[in-house]
Amino acid sequence: xxxxxxxxxxxxxxxxxxxxxxxxxxxxxxxxxxxxxxxxxxxxxxxxxxxxxxxxxxxxxxxxxxxxxxxxxxxxxxxxxxxxxxxxxxxxxxxxxxxxxxxxxxxxxxxxxxxxxxxxxxxxxxxxxxxxxxxxxxxxxxxxxxxxxxxxxx
Amino acid sequence: xxxxxxxxxxxxxxxxxxxxxxxxxxxxxxxxxxxxxxxxxxxxxxxxxxxxxxxxxxxxxxxxxxxxxxxxxxxxxxxxxxxxxxxxxxxxxxxxxxxxxxxxxxxxxxxxxxxxxxxxxxxxxxxxxxxxxxxxxxxxxxxxxxxxxxxxxxxxxxxxxxxxxxxxxxxxxxxxx
Numbered sequence: 172x173x174x175x176x177x178x179x180x181x182x183x184x185x186x187x188x189x190x191x192x193x194x195x196x197x198x199x200x201x202x203x204x205x206x207x208x209x210x211x212x213x214x215x216x217x218x219x220x221x222x223x224x225x226x227x228x229x230x231x232x233x234x235x236x237x238x239x240x241x242x243x244x245x246x247x248x249x250x251x252x253x254x255x256x257x258x259x260x261x262x263x264x265x266x267x268x269x270x271x272x273x274x275x276x277x278x279x280x281x282x283x284x285x286x287x288x289x290x291x292x293x294x295x296x297x298x299x300x301x302x303x304x305x306x307x308x309x310x311x312x313x314x315x316x317x318x319x320x321x322x323x324x325x
Numbered sequence: 326x327x328x329x330x331x332x333x334x335x336x337x338x339x340x341x342x343x344x345x346x347x348x349x350x351x352x353x354x355x356x357x358x359x360x361x362x363x364x365x366x367x368x369x370x371x372x373x374x375x376x377x378x379x380x381x382x383x384x385x386x387x388x389x390x391x392x393x394x395x396x397x398x399x400x401x402x403x404x405x406x407x408x409x410x411x412x413x414x415x416x417x418x419x420x421x422x423x424x425x426x427x428x429x430x431x432x433x434x435x436x437x438x439x440x441x442x443x444x445x446x447x448x449x450x451x452x453x454x455x456x457x458x459x460x461x462x463x464x465x466x467x468x469x470x471x472x473x474x475x476x477x478x479x480x481x482x483x484x485x486x487x488x489x490x491x492x493x494x495x496x497x498x499x500x501x502x
Contacts, residue, residue: 220471227388228465258390310483311470313328318465 175278175290180300183276187264188247195264198298204237204324205294206317209279209287211308213245213253221311226259228314235321240264243287244271293320328468328481334382339411342380348499351382351476353464356399356418357392357425358472360486365419367488374492378499383415385460386472394425396457401430403453404444410437
């Protein structure tokens with residue numbers, strides 16, 4: 172499979188559903204940093220910890236005007252239930268149809284298992300990847316790498 | 326990624342065990358987190374087993390959006406710390422994790438000889454909010470990736486929350502090369 176996109180690469184644009192009646196286009200988020208958090212699945216215990224942590228750290232991200240977006244192959248209704256149950260204050264995007272296409276474009280798709288890898292990207296205000304990180308599936312990445320990358324953008 | 330303790334342990338921290346112990350275990354924890362509750366007796370066992378070879382430090386990492394009482398519990402622990410009663414209150418909180426309402430917290434403080442009116446005012450006025458926030462921010466910087474997260478001699482421990490696994494990692498860290 173293609174390798175994880177690395178720093179210096181323009182982030183491939185995409186449009187994905189963020190709810191039943193709304194889509195999000197990445198290019199519309201230009202003008203401020205964006206954090207893309209690809210993760211294997213809603214509800215899996217490790218993800219819960221990763222996204223729950225990021226949810227708590229949102230105020231720190233917002234100090235850099237950064238927007239956090241979660242991406243997995245789960246559908247919009249699954250995302251909706253998950254987001255509400257965990258009180259997430261950021262969007263979860265459904266990389267559902269064609270399945271995993273955006274994750275593949277970022278080199279963050281595990282084709283054998285059929286879900287996204289646990290991968291993080293920090294994009295600058297111009298939509299260029301400034302930092303990326305692929306985490307072992309079973310290890311929660313912390314937010315330290317994201318914050319260090321955001322700090323460097325300043 | 327670094328995943329190293331930032332800043333390192335200092336006099337600011339709540340610590341049990343000798344300062345020059347060969348191994349220091351730092352926990353970032355949340356008083357309302359069930360996994361931290363599970364870790365609590367494990368840490369006690371490790372302390373009994375390693376004695377003066379272990380220094381244990383606790384820093385606050387309340388997941389306030391998931392656990393509605395976690396922030397105030399952490400602030401009350403810090404308030405108790407201000408009165409020299411951090412560890413007794415720390416233990417009480419984990420032993421009564423199902424009762425962490427403000428009035429419970431104030432009652433625990435009172436049972437340890439802390440003026441309940443002072444404790445209530447400290448909570449209401451957020452006297453220790455900043456201190457807890459500093460702990461939280463340091464945890465994020467250090468690579469805390471859930472609760473509890475442990476650091477052994479400043480390096481994040483990614484192993485199992487199990488006494489044998491933790492003991493082994495501590496003994497290895499304590500053994501000179």
